[in-house]
Amino acid sequence: MTGAESDLVEMAWDPITRIVGSLGIYTKIDFKQKRVVECHSTSSIFRGYSLFMQGKDPRDAHFITSRICGICGDNHATCSVYAQNMAYGVRPPHLGEWILNLGEAAEYMFDHNIFQENLVGVDYCERMVAETNPGVLELANRTESPHAGDHGYRTIGDIMRSLNPLEGDFYREALQVSRSTREMFCLMEGRHVHPSTLYPGGVGTVATVQLFTDYLTRLMRYVDFMKRVVPMHDDLFDFFYTALPGYEEVGRRRVLLGCWGSLNNPDHCDFRYETMTDWGRQMFVTPGVIVDGKLVTTDLVTINLGIRILLGSSYYEDWEDKEMFVTRDALGNPVDRRHPWNQHTIPRPAKRDFDGKYSWTMSPRWFDGTDHLALDTGGGPIARLWATALAGLVDFGYVKSTGHSVLINLPRTVTRPETTFEWKIPQWSNAIERNRARTYFQAYSAACAVYFVERALAEVRAGHTKTWEPFTVPKDAHSVGFTEAVRGVLSHHMVIRNGRIANYHPYPPTPWNGSVRDTYGTPGPYEDAVQNTPIFEENPPDRFKGIDIMRAVRSFDPCLPCGVHMFLGDGKVIKTSHSPMGVTLAT
Template sequence: MTTSESRRENLVEKSWDPITRIIGNLGVYTKIDFTDRRVAECHSTSSLFRGYSVFMKGKDPRDAGFITSRICGICGDNHTACSNYAQQMAYGAKPPPLAETIVNLGEAAEYMFDHTLFQDNMVFVDFCEAIVKDTNPGVLQRAERTEAPHADIHGHRTIADIMRAFNPFEGEVYKQALHVSRVTREMFCLMEGRHVHPSTMYPGGVGTMPEPTTFTDYQSRLLGILDFVKQAVAMNDDVFDFFYEALPGYEEVGRRRVLLGCWGAWQHPDHCDYRYASMSDWGRKMHVTPGIIVDGNLVTNDLVDINLGMRILLGSSFYDDWQNEEPFVTRDPLGNPVDIRHPWNQTTLPVPQQRDFEGNYSWVMSPRWFDGEQHLALDTGGGPIARLWSTALSGLVDNDYVRSTGDGVSIHLPRSEQLPEMTLEWKIPHDKQGQPLSNALERDRARAYFVAYAAAMAFVFLDRAMYHVHRGDTRIFNDFEVPEEAIGVGFHEAVRGVLSHHLVIRDRKIANYHPYPPTPWNASPRDSYGTPGPYEDAVQGTPLFEENGPDEFRGIDIMRTVRSFDPCLPCGVHMYLGGGRELRRLHSPMFGNSHG
């Protein structure tokens, strides 16, 4: 028996299904070598199937934003915005500048809300005193003796004090984060009417009445949370830098090849006309620059290139192939050929079956980006790290509050109640050998910085909104006609990463519709070429620093890896009864209703 065969016999199977503290039915199945303290194998699964791409067909396209908002109970507004972008391209519609600015303010509030809630009330539980005491008591002892470098900003003397502040339900910061998430929801509702399914967002504009108090109320709330935003960045830096020092080699936890995708966020109303023919230009004017990063380098920031490179592979998922189906779109509006595996041409053919890790094992398909030679398994890094990385390298964002520097992003925040004005610097992360680094800690670190980025951009949008109001330019809607036939695509950033909606209209009805949020990109199973999805790739091979043995093993390093991507499974898969089956609710005779 060879050494490798012996080791495989000694592997211990460990699974977490469902993963807690996230929405959805994500399962992670691993084989662990406790001798080498390393994950030898990983499969990620989703047992949930829904089906928006099926039941959207035949609907009035103007309803698409309201329907697709229900894909997710967390980032529904991101779907509404992205759907409206796709519709506006198909209709040839352009909202007035103030309407676009109102949407941007709403989306900025959503980023602040969701990232704060997830980072401080879910992710940071994995780094709180209670968890670290259970999984790495030696690390906690060192944290008690380690002074926090930024104590003058956040007020916690030691690293252990920060960890205690994040203890669930009791910690000071944990409770503060819940308050901030409430305030940012209020900011969101001022712009988009209702959280999480907007009531005032439509193709062509918004229904929000642009009173001056609408924006001053938003601004007062924004100023009220700035202390927390600044302190959160300092606390995240202190804790994550401490982990690198306390556990040498921890940079390898959750590390994978740097393959990042960002589709861009916050349209610039002075440049965006929603025409596909000019999408390369107005895409680069977004306030978060789209881009594909391969091995740390920017491959493209052209939305046309990004669109044409998208491929949906079946891989190890529960679907039949549509390779022989008639394509909906053979060429884009610029005359470029469109692949049969592009979202415009996808046909969803679900095939329920038993899970088999040697065959098919998930309801999530395998989106990939084709660079002409390889189908790249891009991830979103949970959203922020890809957004910051792409914006940094593109060097196109430059305003009074945010500036891309080529190797990072500079974020300026004004004076707040307790803290002076601050300029925060997010730098593209590298390991000690100078290689670009995308791992669990850097994905999490970027999230705190992007909350600051969103807060800074909110000041840009507020200035722009008040400029239009003071000039009397308060138009918020432009009318349009639904064409007989058209195609459209919307590109946006959901909170946790890339979001696209691809729309085909025929006979003024939806002929094909495919939303692709970040979850399918991140949670995809092995594709048709055997390439693992990002969750699988990041977990597989990761070293284990937990001090517990196999019997008490919590899998904390695995959980930190998976949660660093901000998983949200409802966006990954969709519901379908199929074959005319009918669901019936049976009532008990004891309640006086015996039929059914």
Template sequence: MATQIKRGAAPAPPTQLVEMAWDPITRIVGSLGIYTKIDFQQRKVAECYSTSSIFRGYSLFMQGKDPRDAHFITSRICGICGDNHATCSVYTQNMAYGVKPPALGEWILNLGEAAEYMFDHNLYQENLAAVDFCEQMVRETNPGVLDLAEKTEAPHAKEHGYRTIADIMRSLNPFSGEFYREALQMSRLAREKFCLMEGRHVHPSTLYPGGVGTVATVQLFTDYLVRLMRYVEFMKKVVPLHDDLFDFFYQALPGYEKVGYRQTLLGCWGSFQDPDVCDYDYRTMNEWGKAMLVTPGIIVDNELITTNLVDINLGIRILLGSSYYDDWQNERTFVDRDPLGNPVDKHHPWNQTTIPKPQKRDFNEKYSWVMSPRWYDQRSGKYLALDTGGGPIARLWATALAGLVNLDGYIEATGHSVKIRLPKTAMKPEVEYEWKIPQWSNALERDRARTYFQAYAAAVALYCMDKALAEIRAGHTKTWSDFSVPKEAIGCGFHEAVRGVLSHHMVIENGKIANYHPYPPTPWNASVRDIYGTPGPYEDAVQNTPIFEENGPDNFKGIDIMRTVRSFDPCLPCGVHMYLGEGKELQVVHSPTFGQPL
């Protein structure tokens, strides 16, 4: 659109866009690159492209495998959240085999996954993402903000022990900051909790279809509970500390709510099965999905579109657009209809055929190995570029709006908020925190939700601990149910990886895997422009983000862009894997003396 100029007025100077790239993005795992065009005159990002340079290949080499190996193989998709993949794969196999685990097995699995949320969110939030808000970083990018932080009293100083906002920032300095080091110790405790329930981290050794191989004893749960209560006490410091920090940024930088802002398009697939309801039958999936301890749901502009896992499943579409693949429209259809008789789309994961097509990167055509998962909204006829907000904001938002979760005084979903109650600990009294649905889906609120969900996961663990001990006291110590693998079957599993939505879809033919597609959160968040030109969530959130950094183009750090991208908790191993091309072989020669690549 041409700019209208008033008669006699001098014409506006031409806009000069500066191309800047961050490839790879640091403090994450994987090969994520962010390419931008920045308008320093208007102080905003004009364009953004999210790229990933390595191919995802698990869907190909899963073919022909024994279905019982699926969770062991898919857990290797990622060295960060491999247990989430193993769990989701087990859910998928439970459906395909028609097996229901004993209640105690489910409570143990829930305890393991709760520990994973506590471990990973704590490590990422306090030791990776929080570095963007530490004193050293703020001094380099916004010295004026640091000056104000020195003069600003922390409202919750009595709870967390830091008098000013600047004191909080100093405590976040890598390795030297007190809070930074304390968080590292908490991560260790949380990982130990996980290993007690699932054997080892991050690839579980005691997790199987039909339940778990964990030996359930009172001592096992006591060891877990001791560590859990220390973590609960730590949360009573973490939540008020981050509330003070994030509230300060809104105060110090008016307009900062626009950093990382995008329309509220959130997806959550639900987490923590309730064994009293869940039987893994597809035909009852709506009922047991709503009984999850984190409610599944799709949210558009603060409206909860659905909580029905059947609807969520059938709406998933894998589009291509700007990614390095050929379409599979003319390939075989594996599943025409679901077990309820509903038609299944050709671009649903059950029917996907992965056809890689390596090529030169071109931002006008194809530029990434990440596909474009979308959810088809039948009401509007649109393919929604859902994001997970890094996981917690979508989980809390869906759970809050649905109002279905009420866990014996630990957690209450109210319809507009989630109340989290943590009991008395060694040094601190009982507390109640309330996560309220925010005004925006933006960088700061994604980070804030991650803090609250750590407390949520701790409260879920306390609830599951009560349930598990009740099973043991009642003499119900069985943790695994036998099963057989059918010759022909389909299955799907829905779970929340740490970073958000996770689904696995499997087709079994002649007792072997004929088709298998895992879709973790990163392909959703890092997806690229689809066939309709709709940008993916990273791209959408970075585009039009205002620039508050005080540095000019010559010394630009891109801190507002980095806070935006890292608020989604990127983890590219789930999105991509290595592709060398047919007939090529990668060889690494190691020194016999030092074992290092030559």
């Protein structure tokens, strides 16, 4: 061991909790230089949905894949329905799509709110800051809040106290808000988080003026709430930049962002692959790939064909010698062997070795023709807002993308006037800006929902109350659904043969953000963001909590359920016996 290596301290956080405990972060830290020099991210349980989807009736796909996650299950159901619509050649009635959009907007509001205030917000609360940076808390107590008149907290310290778990007033208020947003979702799709009225071809929701009025009543309370939240978070996040010079480097990585777009516009979307380029650009959240701050493409066909699944340091065998399910897409473009349509999942568990294989998470990459880019979603909102801002394609009254920012106009509410917020493209893709974008995207989702309610009510009042279109399942087809899960990019690739699913691969944001070192040695986004992070925590190594590392990881909104399901094959009866009551028991 060299002198430099002997100064490194190995530290691990496994499991990282607050949502699910299958994520491990393993680091080497140079405490003399106060910097993380190496990081490995692990996911400890095998995900097997791609295996047990095989042979299923494709009409069941959204009900099954919804169970991938108990947090964003509706995003999976939605994406699966999109893939089925393409495969079946069905276009839902406009009202059905507006209802689905209202459900998805409510999910964004619900999930971002509860994560921002009740999970990641804890990292910035008074108690946490007191334990890790007491000097920062002293400064916070002396620092006036620039927007105190908007949110009601006189100092930054007051904001931090309001975020204290269970006892903070804002923490408790956010929990109440999350309840109303979940009710909004249930009004549209029957049940949260596994929709009961969402189907290919539309929805089974009975559309009435009362239904949308009930939604709108809750929505306007949320709009009122966001008029306080946005300036409050701006004050808090801006304070960290001034209190800790250099804090912009925490969680910072190269700007490599991916957004697959979300909230389809039923005036344009027909779900045909052949027209996907056009209707994709009409989404209310614009798809896009951003490299070093520049928008590379907004074309969903180009995005689709660029997806590659690399194995690298994950516990799987390669499929280079296996069957290719799709060689060309519906437009005649060649499809790569490493594309999800052609993926074979062959698990091979092994002892964890950071010089070899160490995680169940594969390494999705986007191939730009030269490099396999380790895109991240930034937790979802920063990629969505960045792509939408640069594309300049969204303009519907409540939201306008300008080419360098996104204008969000929230209408007048009972207690507050009409308010416009502007999310501006930041200098960095780092922990603070990922978190800030999450707040602004809540406002963005609320503004979209106001518009969707108006369009849905117009349909009902015009007598257009049909919400579902019948369809037939083809014998053979291949299709894709694209949307944005709460935490970022989500795609479902499906191949149908003889009326049954032959291949099915859902790719949520978890494997993109939490991927491991790929075939070319490129680290995944968690790894990349953490291993460049400076240490600002004031505690010595023996009392080190790793708050800067945790802020870097949690800024991505890590949610491992999408990567942690066990596949047990067909099962095995070990012993058969008979109970005294004559009942056969298998154990």
